[in-house]
Amino acid sequence: MGLNFNSITVKTIVHILFFSTLFVLFIGFVTKYIFSAAYLDLENEKVRIIVNNIKPSIALNLSYGFREAITEISNKALENKNILAIKINNYTTNDKLIFTKDIDSISSLEQDNLLHKSTLLDPATDKTIGELKLIYSKDSYESYMKKFYQWLFFGIFIFSISNLFLASILYKSLKNLSVLDAALKAFNPNQPKKLNLKISIGDEISSISQSANIMIENITRFLNASKELNKKLFQSQIHLKDAQRMAKVGSWDYNFEDKSLILSDEYYRILGIKLHTILTWQDFLSLICKDDYMRVYKEIQNAIRRGSQFDLEYAVILHNGKKIYIKSNGKVRKKQNGSMRITGVSMDITNDIKNQKTIEKLAYFDGLTGLANRTLLKDRMTKAIQNAKRTQDLLAVIFLDLDHFKLINDTLGHSVGDELLAYIASLLKTQLRESDTLSRLGGDEFVILLPIIKDIDTASNIASKIQQTLESKHDIGTHGLYITSSIGVAIYPEHGTTSDELIRNADTAMYEAKNEGRNKYKIYSQSMGNFVDKQLNLEQDLTTAVKRKTEIEVFYQPKIESLTQKISGAEALVRWRHPTKGLIFPDDFIYMAESTGLMVELGNIIIEASIKQVQEWNEFGFNNLKVAINLSARQFQDINLVPFVASMLSKFNVDGSQVEFEITESISMANMPTTFRILTELKELGVSIAIDDFGTGHSSLAYLKKFPIDTLKIDKSFIIDIAESDEDKVIAQTIISMAHSLGMKTVAEGVETQTHVTLLKQLKCDLLQGYFYTKPISKNDFITFLKEY
Numbered sequence: 100m101g102l103n104f105n106s107i108t109v110k111t112i113v114h115i116l117f118f119s120t121l122f123v124l125f126i127g128f129v130t131k132y133i134f135s136a137a138y139l140d141l142e143n144e145k146v147r148i149i150v151n152n153i154k155p156s157i158a159l160n161l162s163y164g165f166r167e168a169i170t171e172i173s174n175k176a177l178e179n180k181n182i183l184a185i186k187i188n189n190y191t192t193n194d195k196l197i198f199t200k201d202i203d204s205i206s207s208l209e210q211d212n213l214l215h216k217s218t219l220l221d222p223a224t225d226k227t228i229g230e231l232k233l234i235y236s237k238d239s240y241e242s243y244m245k246k247f248y249q250w251l252f253f254g255i256f257i258f259s260i261s262n263l264f265l266a267s268i269l270y271k272s273l274k275n276l277s278v279l280d281a282a283l284k285a286f287n288p289n290q291p292k293k294l295n296l297k298i299s300i301g302d303e304i305s306s307i308s309q310s311a312n313i314m315i316e317n318i319t320r321f322l323n324a325s326k327e328l329n330k331k332l333f334q335s336q337i338h339l340k341d342a343q344r345m346a347k348v349g350s351w352d353y354n355f356e357d358k359s360l361i362l363s364d365e366y367y368r369i370l371g372i373k374l375h376t377i378l379t380w381q382d383f384l385s386l387i388c389k390d391d392y393m394r395v396y397k398e399i400q401n402a403i404r405r406g407s408q409f410d411l412e413y414a415v416i417l418h419n420g421k422k423i424y425i426k427s428n429g430k431v432r433k434k435q436n437g438s439m440r441i442t443g444v445s446m447d448i449t450n451d452i453k454n455q456k457t458i459e460k461l462a463y464f465d466g467l468t469g470l471a472n473r474t475l476l477k478d479r480m481t482k483a484i485q486n487a488k489r490t491q492d493l494l495a496v497i498f499l500d501l502d503h504f505k506l507i508n509d510t511l512g513h514s515v516g517d518e519l520l521a522y523i524a525s526l527l528k529t530q531l532r533e534s535d536t537l538s539r540l541g542g543d544e545f546v547i548l549l550p551i552i553k554d555i556d557t558a559s560n561i562a563s564k565i566q567q568t569l570e571s572k573h574d575i576g577t578h579g580l581y582i583t584s585s586i587g588v589a590i591y592p593e594h595g596t597t598s599d600e601l602i603r604n605a606d607t608a609m610y611e612a613k614n615e616g617r618n619k620y621k622i623y624s625q626s627m628g629n630f631v632d633k634q635l636n637l638e639q640d641l642t643t644a645v646k647r648k649t650e651i652e653v654f655y656q657p658k659i660e661s662l663t664q665k666i667s668g669a670e671a672l673v674r675w676r677h678p679t680k681g682l683i684f685p686d687d688f689i690y691m692a693e694s695t696g697l698m699v700e701l702g703n704i705i706i707e708a709s710i711k712q713v714q715e716w717n718e719f720g721f722n723n724l725k726v727a728i729n730l731s732a733r734q735f736q737d738i739n740l741v742p743f744v745a746s747m748l749s750k751f752n753v754d755g756s757q758v759e760f761e762i763t764e765s766i767s768m769a770n771m772p773t774t775f776r777i778l779t780e781l782k783e784l785g786v787s788i789a790i791d792d793f794g795t796g797h798s799s800l801a802y803l804k805k806f807p808i809d810t811l812k813i814d815k816s817f818i819i820d821i822a823e824s825d826e827d828k829v830i831a832q833t834i835i836s837m838a839h840s841l842g843m844k845t846v847a848e849g850v851e852t853q854t855h856v857t858l859l860k861q862l863k864c865d866l867l868q869g870y871f872y873t874k875p876i877s878k879n880d881f882i883t884f885l886k887e888y
Contacts, residue, residue, distance in 0.1 A: 112266045119262045123255050130251055135244060146215045146235045149176065154231060158219040161189060161229055166196070173198040181239060183208050186232040187219075208234045348446045353380055355439045369425070369447050371417040388414035388422070399429075403441070406433045412448065424452045467517055468524035471538035476546055479536050480598035483550040487591055495558035497547040498587040498605035499527075499565065502617040504543035505693055506732045511578060519575050523582070526573075530565050546602060555590055555622060562586045562620040570618070585612040586620035594623045610634060613690075638691050640677065645697050645704065650676050653708045654875035657884065658727070658846060659867045661860045666888060668725035670761070670868065671709040672875045673701070689731070698733040705729075707747050710758060712878055714751040721885055727759040727789060735762060736773075741780045748784060755785025761812065763791050775806060782807045789846070793834060804841060811838045813864070815849025822854045832862050839863070 153176050160168040173185045177200060184199040199208070212234050219229040349366025353359070360378055367374050370386060387395050391413035402409040408430045415425050429443030463475040471479070480496070487494045501523065508516040520543065527537055527545065536548040547565075552558055569582045587608025595601040608623040615621075644650035655669035675683040692698045709726045716724050734740055748755055760781060778788055789810035813834050821827045831847070838845045847859050850869030859867055873884060 111269055115262055115266050115269070119259065123259070126251070126255065130247070134247075138243065139240060142213060142235070142237070142240050143215070145181075146213055146233060149179070149182065149235075150215050150217050150231065150233050154217055154219065155222070157187065157231060158228070159222050161187065161191075161219055162221045162223065164192075169196060170198070176233075181236045182233065183212055183236050184232075184234040186234075188230040188232075190227065190229050212237050213240075348444055350442075350444045351383075352443075353383075353441045355441075366445060369423070369445065370415070371419060371421070386415045386417070388416055390414070399441075402429070402431045403439070406431050406439075423447060423449045465539040468521050468539050470524050470545075471536055473538070473540050476536060476538035476540075476548065477598045479550075480548055480601065483548060484591060484596070484598065486550070493552050493554065494591045495549040495552050495555075495561075496589045496591075496601040496605045497549065497558065497562055497565075498589075498602065498609045499545040499547065500585050500609050500613070501543040501569075502583045502585055502613070507580065510732050510736065515575060515578060519573075519580065519582075522573065522575060523569070526568060527565065530561070530568055546605070552590075555588075558588050558590065559620070559622065562588055566618065566620060583618035585609050585617050587612060587623060588620060589623045634691075637688070638695055641675070641688055641691050642695065642697060644675060644677075645692070645701050648704055650678070651701065651704050651708075652676055652877065653705055653712065654877055655712070655726070655881040656868060656875040657872055657881070657888075659872055661856070661864055661867050666724065666885065667866055668727065668757075668759075669881065670727040670875075671705060671712075671729070673705050674875075693731065693733055698731050699737045699739075702731060702734040702737075703743055706744060710747045710751050710753050713753045713757050715878075715882075716885075717753070717757075719882065719885070724885075725757050725759055725787070727761050729761045729791065732763075735777060741777065741784070744781065744786070745784055756787070759787035759789055759810065761789045761791040778807050792848075808841075808843060810844045810846055810866075812846045812848055815869070818847050818849040818855060818859075818869075819851070821858055822852075828858070828862075831859070831864070835862050835864050 153172055156172050157169055160166075160172070169187065173187075173196070176182055176185060177198060184197065186198075187196040188194075189196070209232075213236075215233045215235065217231045217233075218227055219231055220226065221228045349369050350363040351366055352361045358380065360380055360383055362370075362378065364374060367376070372378070384392070384396065395411055395413050398409050398411055401407075408428070411427045413425055413427075415423050417423065424447070425445050426448045427443050427445040429441055431439065431441050433439045463472060463478075464470065465472045483494050486492075501519075504516065504519075507519060520539070523545070524537070524539065527547070531537055531547065532549075534550055536550070538546050538548070540546055547561075549558060549561065566584055566586060569584050571581075573580050573582055587605045587610070589595055589601045589605035589608060591601060594604045604623040604627075607627050608621040611627050612619040612621040621627075652674045654672045654674050656672060657669045658667050659665070660667050673685050673689075675685075675688050677683050689698075692701045706728055709728050713724065713726050716722075730740075737743075744758075747753075748758070781788065787809040788807060789812055790808055791812045792814040793811045811834060813831055817827045817830050817834075819827075821831055835845045844865040846866040846868055847855075847864045848868050850856060850859065850867045850871045852871060855869070856867060856871060876884060
């Protein structure tokens with residue numbers, strides 16, 4: 100092959116040599132002007148760091164005239180082998196301090212090495228007091244660059260030799276292309292034969308020759324491959340149908356020229372139409388639901404006019420009346436000859452729509468009761484307020500909270516509580532109008548929106564009717580529950596003009612109803628003020644008091660033997676001595692402890708203090724006294740109750756016979772198998788068990804007989820009028836006789852007069868307790884009472 104400057108070989112070699120030369124020149128330029136400068140900058144940065152390290156100390160000592168300190172700092176810096184000299188000009192005294200390594204000529208050092216100048220400022224005044232010069236050796240820089248250039252030149256030399264060698268190899272290899280060129284020109288496509296080339300094996304030309312032979316073999320296989328391709332195409336069509344079926348996606352095509360509509364097999368199935376049934380374009384559109392028809396028709400017409408795509412979701416009514424939802428994506432295709440067609444794919448999204456509605460339901464409705472949640476309630480309240488503002492009407496918000504619902508959860512379990520909430524929701528629905536909104540905010544809190552009312556009395560009547568409906572006995576599973584509620588009512592616009600304000604004020608009124616004894620409804624008034632805020636503050640104070648324990652006190656009310664009038668013991672009654680509000684009675688904070696989860700901790704404080712008090716009574720010589728401690732429902736369900744009582748008896752060395760635990764009827768009857776187990780475990784510690792407020796609950800006498808109970812406490816409601824009411828007297832006598840027949844003792848609460856004492860003594864009541872003897876008193880006053888009684 101002759102030398103041709105247009106040949107690939109020559110061009111390749113020339114380019115290699117040219118760009119290699121450019122590369123070498125570029126490397127030289129980069130080394131001299133960039134790398135060298137960068138390394139020199141790095142050395143200067145080292146000098147700046149050294150100067151910044153010593154500068155503050157030199158400036159400080161220079162400002163005070165401490166030359167010896169400056170000398171020490173400078174000599175210490177000169178220990179760095181690269182620092183050649185330090186020169187300090189003192190502007191105040193016009194002195195010059197020079198420190199070097201046995202070198203006399205500073206000017207020669209400044210010319211041949213790195214020099215850094217820095218102004219010295221007085222630290223106190225920021226006034227310029229001098230100048231610092233530091234001369235840094237360039238030896239390491241020059242040594243490094245010398246070595247670098249040596250290796251660089253060696254690398255360039257190796258690179259140049261390599262490129263020359265590469266050019267030689269390329270020239271020898273690429274000249275064989277002429278041989279391949281002649282062979283390809285002699286190739287006959289009608290009689291394909293392999294190329295017979297005498298080229299060295301292993302080089303690129305040999306590889307190209309082999310590739311050419313492979314190409315010829317591929318051409319001879321083409322016809323056979325075409326046949327196989329047709330078979331695969333047919334199989335792919337089958338797979339496409341299967342894929343469409345699995346994905347519930349169908350394709351369709353409408354040709355405006357011949358009015359033909361072609362549907363895929365899957366789209367026939369989606370539409371519930373027999374396969375290959377001929378449909379016109381109008382038949383196709385007529386399947387769309389009436390509510391969506393015009394919207395879909397306009398979108399498709401717009402796409403036809405613009406020749407654009409469309410993306411639609413709509414409902415379709417099948418021939419069997421079933422309603423499904425379709426998502427269609429399509430494109431209008433227009434050709435230059437004026438022909439036009441629509442190609443589209445459609446998917447059955449019925450399940451997606453159902454799932455979306457489910458998600459929306461979860462977002463706006465309570466999962467347990469199916470009622471509106473807070474989000475939906477506030478949305479409807481906003482609309483109702485806007486309407487009431489426009490029409491000058493009133494609307495009402497009723498906030499309802501079940502009384503003692505936590506007791507049901509704690510004693511019967513959350514499953515019963517959830518069942519009760521669902522039942523209450525269905526019951527409340529029956530008491531409301533269709534236009535009203537019933538919602539559950541959470542827990543046992545329900546809010547009712549009355550969007551239009553004539554006057555406040557309308558809301559009051561509905562609240563009263565709801566309470567009356569809830570007051571009766573309700574069968575929840577195997578339990579018969581008596582439910583009461585506390586209700587607060589707020590009226591728009593008198594009590595608020597926003598949803599948040601109305602809900603908050605209705606909530607405040609509800610808390611006022613609870614504060615007055617529950618099972619009531621209250622209309623909000625401004626006099627209620629910041630009741631909720633006060634309650635929250637009080638709850639926070641109670642949490643602090645329980646944690647500290649110092650504000651929680653136990654008072655004692657004595658129990659007197661009716662026959663001997665001797666003191667048999669006392670009931671422990673908790674008091675909260677608030678730092679600013681004074682003494683607070685349990686009715687005002689026990690419910691807080693229950694609702695905030697503090698009841699167990701508070702109860703343990705009372706148990707520990709009471710048992711410790713028995714120890715003190717014993718030390719004073721009152722060895723036969725017994726303390727009675729009340730147990731709440733939450734304490735009774737605490738798995739650590741029995742171990743804690745055992746540990747307190749052991750800690751204070753008190754015999755179990757000196758301790759009695761009082762539980763209410765409602766607690767004892769709530770979960771009787773659990774009640775029996777816990778009472779049995781307590782009895783094993785030697786303590787006594789009393790049923791408090793007997794006669795006010797719904798005890799089963801059969802179970803009462805089986806429980807290990809020692810004492811029945813007759814509720815004070817039967818004692819107060821015992822002298823005037825024959826009915827109360829008969830009830831008290833019946834309870835006393837029944838208790839004695841079961842081997843139990845009786846305690847009468849609310850003894851306030853000598854007549855009470857005389858009558859109860861005649862009825863053979865064992866123990867008396869009440870204001871006739873004394874109100875509950877502090878532990879110190881009780882000791883005095885013991886000594887003086």
